[in-house]
Amino acid sequence: MKISRRDILIGAGAGLVSSASTLAKVSDPPSGHAGHHPADGPPDSVASRAARTGRVRTLNGWSLPHRMEGGTKVFHLVAEEFEHEFAPGSRAVCWGYNGGTPGPTLEANEGDRVRILVTNRLREATTIHWHGLLLPSGMDGVGGLTQPKIAPGETYAYEFTLRQHGTHMYHPHADEMTQMAMGMMGLFIIHPRGGDAVPVDRDYALILHNFALHPGTRRPDPSVMQDFDLWTFNSKVYPAIETLVARSGERVRIRVGNLSMWNHPIHLHGVQFEVTGSDGGRWPRSQWRREVTEIVGVGQMRDLEFTAVPGDWAFHCHMAHHTMGPMGHGIPNTLGVDQDGVEQRIRRMLPGYMAMGADGMSEHQQHVDSGHMPGPENTLPMMTGQGPFGSIEMGGMFTVLKVRDNQPRDDYSDPGWYRHPAGTVARRISTDPSFGDPPRRPR
Template sequence: MNRREFLASAAFGAVSATAVSKVALAALPEPMIVTSPETAPPRMPDTGRPYNPVVTLNGWTAPWRINQGVKEFHLVAEPVEREIAPGMIARLWGYNGQSPGPTIEVVEGDRVRLFVTNRLPEPTTIHWHGQRLPNGMDGVAGLNQKHIPVGKTFVYEFVARRPGTFMYHPHFDEMVQMAMGMMGFWVTHPRNRHPAISEVDRDFCFLLNAYDIDPGSVTPKINEMLDFNLWTFNSRAFPGIDSMNVRLGDRVRIRMGNLTMTNHPIHIHGHEFEVTGTDGGPVPPGARWPEVTTDIAVGQMRQVEFIADSEGDWAFHCHKSHHAMNPMGHDVPTMIGVDHRGLVGRIQNLVPDYMLMGERGMGDMKDMTMMLPEETLPMMAGHGPHGAIGMGGMFTSFKVRRDQKPGDYSDPGWYEQPPGTQAYEWTGELPEPARFASERLNRGEVPDLNRTALELQVRRPTGGGHNH
């Protein structure tokens, strides 16, 4: 089904995209609809106050117009199709053709007017997460404003009072609408030089989000609270996540917001950073300390900065190991150490497609070519210059090159390590471990290193079982 057919069958009832008349839309900024999942180049400001723009990983920045000194945007809440990674397209809800929606970039002190058109099959609102604004613009349905009915357009207007990193998302039927992918990023740049905000050469941003989509399905399970199976940066799972490409010596800022149901310890290799900002504002320099991992709790934003002073292709990922893996069952038994010799053939006589999984760990999954249901990703995917990377989910690479030109965000390809700087196989003589030598002398044999029996000794507790 293509995008047009999907939208036409999205259970809009009597109200569809045509419910907002052309006469009504004539007074609004034209909404820019983007369907590509690729990272767009920075959108340089051509009107309004100047600033150094961000680059949204696998996303883009919304255009605007200046109307009598007010910066106007137009967001369209609608069903979308999002490519999670090549081979899997999910049917989500988002803004302006994508999930997450476009990044909003403004400058401190800008008066901002946002038109929000609802093309969903139910009412919605938008909450401007972390913003200081009039109470009636905060976007909580029923508390601050009426719901935005299907087919209607509401207007939000306020001054971007403080610089920082923020988000936007619905505050109505959140369990459904956020689980379906409705969210976006907001960056307010400082108007003047700020003592706690540095000038940077590269400024990246993305949201952490998660979905539970059964293999072979295309729509998230909205009632899930814990057992998600797709962990993503900006609704993209590795190997579908673009790399972050910088020049050697660049000062780099990475802004991350967490709209999943759990925390994420985000970790970088080869560098150390400082947390320089949260959704509460910039962190004073005296309150910062060096880290290589920062834990981002639910609903939080973290802004990290560092100098890209080490050339190479460096991993950047969530340090929860199962968050760097794509769809898998949570009820799969642990088969490590189970001897399947002689058993697999008999099972295949009954089930010809049976494949052995997990006897020696799950690393073999990176090379398996088993048939998968349509719109389903393998657990581990992606290849580098030295073989399978064996990752999925919240994983990408941070590429540092001395010949990357300023302002060039294109992928420079794989890094070639200089001679003598890469791990290699040892081909010399290996001394026998003392423990193995002792076993051989005591038993008069060379132990089978793959299947050495373990003697288990059981000691029963004494004293009624309470003193063990």
């Protein structure tokens, strides 16, 4: 039995049901990583601890090692099913590459000859499209158009010379809606011949994506077009997303790719960054432009660069509902509605019901923080992170840039919360709601 959000959220009261009796039984996930072995690279559960072999740091991810064969760099990708954790408390059976979603980042240099072996361990055919790359038509990866599909158990070889540089992606063009909805995607970063004219000290990369994981289920729903409930950086929900770390004064680049079904206005606090590149590579400096929010459209890449300044700075999508966890789409708005006594009456028939929303959705987070309101099985609260001043008021497609004066240059470990200099934190000066006599709009 499939349980939808509308089934779980009661209409007029808009309360969240947490009673396990209303949930469908969760099916057992596959044991371990289907066909996974150490040579394929680290599985998702240890990806964030894996040694990085490339120059780019992929949040919660890793760069795929290669071997040399006669002057050609050879990579090996394995399409397979595995269990993935979006954040503690939310796991699903996903599809991806080499044990993770997104798959490992491919890094090479402009002018390199590459051969990419693709082994299909799924139960249906697949291909890989090299998004934005200039290559022969027969290497473009569109099943049925430019190549036969890779059947289960088969391995295909893609081989071409890299004729460009920039931030790129890879993903299937076979049963694309399902396979991408299940997590099949990755980054392909080509460094310019001779290096960057303006070098960066730290180079981060991430993919924006969305998943529809209905309460009580263990597999994303590929049929959802808009009402997604998990908005992710590299298939992780905050606070499971790694922190961006830098030293004061360092030049930082964040490469952002979008393979979700929404456009995302990506916003960074604390600095005005420069938009310096896209799928087309790093732009001429005369084309760089200064922003604080950059829309990354579906299928697009953007490179954001800035000089780091001390502090803890939010980095997130500016679509408000994308910086929250599982959403209850179609719930009636109960703001301002007197729900006195409703909760007690409904609980007689539906244990676990909670009336909420009369004074704002923060009521939900307060119940979660206090442990008084468990959510449906295999779901997350709307906001889950804890900061130095209490619950962080964002989640989902969100993380934190932490800049410190004394951060070692090669150290990416989390330095903890920022110690604000005296007098630089907003402070309470009154608890009287009638405080002062602020001006009012003339009538």
